[in-house]
Amino acid sequence: MTLAELIAQARTARDTAIATRQQEQDALMALRSDENLTEDAVSERVATRDAADAEVTRRQAALAALEAEQVREDEIAALQARTVPAATRAPAYDRVARVGTEERTYRPDQDRRGRQFEQDVAAAFLGDYEARDRLARHTQEERVERPDVVERAAGTGAFTGLVVPQYLTELYAPAAAARRPFADSCRPHDLPPQGMTVNISRITTATSTALQASENTAVSETNIDDTLLPISVQTNAGQQTLSRQAIERGAGVEPVVLDDLFRRYSTTLDSTLLNQATNGLTNVATTVAYTDASPTTAELYPKVLEGLSGVEAALLDQATGDNIAVMHSRRWYWMQNAMGATWPMITQPGIVAQTLGVNYATTYGSGVRGVLPNGTPVIVDNNIGTTLGAGTEDEIYLVDRQECHLWEDPDAPMYIRAEQPALASLGVLMVVYGYFAYTHARYAHARKIAGTGLIAPTFTGV
Incomplete structure (x- = not known):
C-alpha cells in the first residue's frame, strides 16, 4: 500500500x-x-x-x-x-x-x-x-x-x-439580564393567530338558590350575566444595526448581538407582567401591609400566610392550590439568613422538622428556588422593583399560578435580518419581536406584601 x-x-x-x-x-x-x-x-x-x-x-x-x-x-x-x-x-x-x-x-x-x-x-x-x-x-x-x-x-x-x-x-461575557422567571411560571397559552385583543367572558352575576317558602311557591331565580374581560395583545421588539464589516470580519458578532436581543426581549416581557401600569401584578394585587422599622423573617412569615389566605378566599372552589410566592433575590436570601428557636406548630409536607422552609440551592431563573414553611414554592425574580413605597422597598407576590395567564406566539421571539434599509451605509438591520397578552385578573385573587418592613434588607441573622 x-x-x-x-x-x-x-x-x-x-x-x-x-x-x-x-x-x-x-x-x-x-x-x-x-x-x-x-x-x-x-x-x-x-x-x-x-x-x-x-x-x-x-x-x-x-x-x-x-x-x-x-x-x-x-x-x-x-x-x-x-x-x-x-x-x-x-x-x-x-x-x-x-x-x-x-x-x-x-x-x-x-x-x-x-x-x-x-x-x-x-x-x-x-x-x-x-x-x-x-x-x-x-x-x-x-x-x-x-x-x-x-x-x-x-x-x-x-x-x-x-x-x-x-x-x-x-x-465572551454577555450583559447580565433578569430574564423571565415569573413569566415561565405563569399558565401558558398559544396566542390566537389573528386579532389584537383577547376577550374572556367572566360571570359577574351568578344564579341563585334559596329555601322554598312553602309548597307551590316560586323558587329563587337570579338571571346570570357576564362581563367581557378584554386583554390587549402587545408587541415586544428591539433592533440593532450592525456594519457589514463587523459581521463579515468579526468572529461571532451576529450571534452575540442576537443572543443579547433575546435576553432583553425576555426581560421586558417579564417586567411587563410584573410592573406594567394598570394590569401588571403589582397593580392588580391587593396589598397586605407589613409596616415595621426593624423587620424580621419571623414577623414577615405571618404576612405570607395572610396573603395566601386571601388568595384562597377570593378563588374559593376555583382555587387549584398551585400557589407560588414571587420575590426579589435579596428578599429570598434575607429570609434564609434568619436564625431562630421557634418553629410552626403545624408540620407541613416536604418541610424538614424545626426549619423555616427549604432552599433547593438552584440557580437564578431555573424555576422553584425553594419552599416556605407551609410548602409554598418560591420563584425568585429580579424584575421586581426595589425602589417602591418609601424608596428602598421591594414586594412579595402571592398568587395561584393557574390564574396568571400568558398568551405567546409559539414561534416568539421572531427574528428579521434586513440588508436593504441600510444598504447605502453597508449596514445590516437586525430586529427581534413578538406578540403576547396576559392577565392576572380573571379572578381578583392576587395579593402582595408591601410596606416599610420590606426595605433594603440587612443581613444580621434575624
Whole structure:
C-alpha cells in the first residue's frame, strides 16, 4: 500500500470518528431532555462521548503524522532530482519521483487579504477539524518553501502584524439580564393567530338558590350575566444595526448581538407582567401591609400566610392550590439568613422538622428556588422593583399560578435580518419581536406584601 493510500485511509477513519462523536453528542443531548434521567445514566453517556472525542484526537494525530511523512518524502525526492550527477544516465521516465504542481492551500491570487486564513484560524479554535487540516497543510508548505522563516528562532513579538490574535469567543461575557422567571411560571397559552385583543367572558352575576317558602311557591331565580374581560395583545421588539464589516470580519458578532436581543426581549416581557401600569401584578394585587422599622423573617412569615389566605378566599372552589410566592433575590436570601428557636406548630409536607422552609440551592431563573414553611414554592425574580413605597422597598407576590395567564406566539421571539434599509451605509438591520397578552385578573385573587418592613434588607441573622 502506498503512502498516499494510507493517508486516504487515515482521513476516512478520521471522518468516521468525527461522525461517531457527533452521534454520541446528539444522544447525550437527547438524554438530558428526559425528565426521568438519572445521574448515572448521564455520567455513562458523557464517558461514551469523551471516548469518542479521544478517538477523534487519535485519528487526527495519525493522519497528521502520515501527511508530515508525505511532505518529507516529497522533499527527499526533490533533493534527489537536483543532486543526480550530470554524467549519470537518466533513468526511465516512470522510475523518477517527481514533485507535482499541487496548488497552495492559501493563494494570494485567490484571497489577497488572507480572509480564508483568518476564518480558518477562528474556526480551528472552535473545533473545526477541516480548518485545522488546512492550517496544518499550510504549515507544512511553509516549512518546505520557506524553512528559513518558519524555523527561525524568533518569538511572536517579532511579528506583531503577522500573528493572528486569539480572542476567546467561547468565553465572551454577555450583559447580565433578569430574564423571565415569573413569566415561565405563569399558565401558558398559544396566542390566537389573528386579532389584537383577547376577550374572556367572566360571570359577574351568578344564579341563585334559596329555601322554598312553602309548597307551590316560586323558587329563587337570579338571571346570570357576564362581563367581557378584554386583554390587549402587545408587541415586544428591539433592533440593532450592525456594519457589514463587523459581521463579515468579526468572529461571532451576529450571534452575540442576537443572543443579547433575546435576553432583553425576555426581560421586558417579564417586567411587563410584573410592573406594567394598570394590569401588571403589582397593580392588580391587593396589598397586605407589613409596616415595621426593624423587620424580621419571623414577623414577615405571618404576612405570607395572610396573603395566601386571601388568595384562597377570593378563588374559593376555583382555587387549584398551585400557589407560588414571587420575590426579589435579596428578599429570598434575607429570609434564609434568619436564625431562630421557634418553629410552626403545624408540620407541613416536604418541610424538614424545626426549619423555616427549604432552599433547593438552584440557580437564578431555573424555576422553584425553594419552599416556605407551609410548602409554598418560591420563584425568585429580579424584575421586581426595589425602589417602591418609601424608596428602598421591594414586594412579595402571592398568587395561584393557574390564574396568571400568558398568551405567546409559539414561534416568539421572531427574528428579521434586513440588508436593504441600510444598504447605502453597508449596514445590516437586525430586529427581534413578538406578540403576547396576559392577565392576572380573571379572578381578583392576587395579593402582595408591601410596606416599610420590606426595605433594603440587612443581613444580621434575624
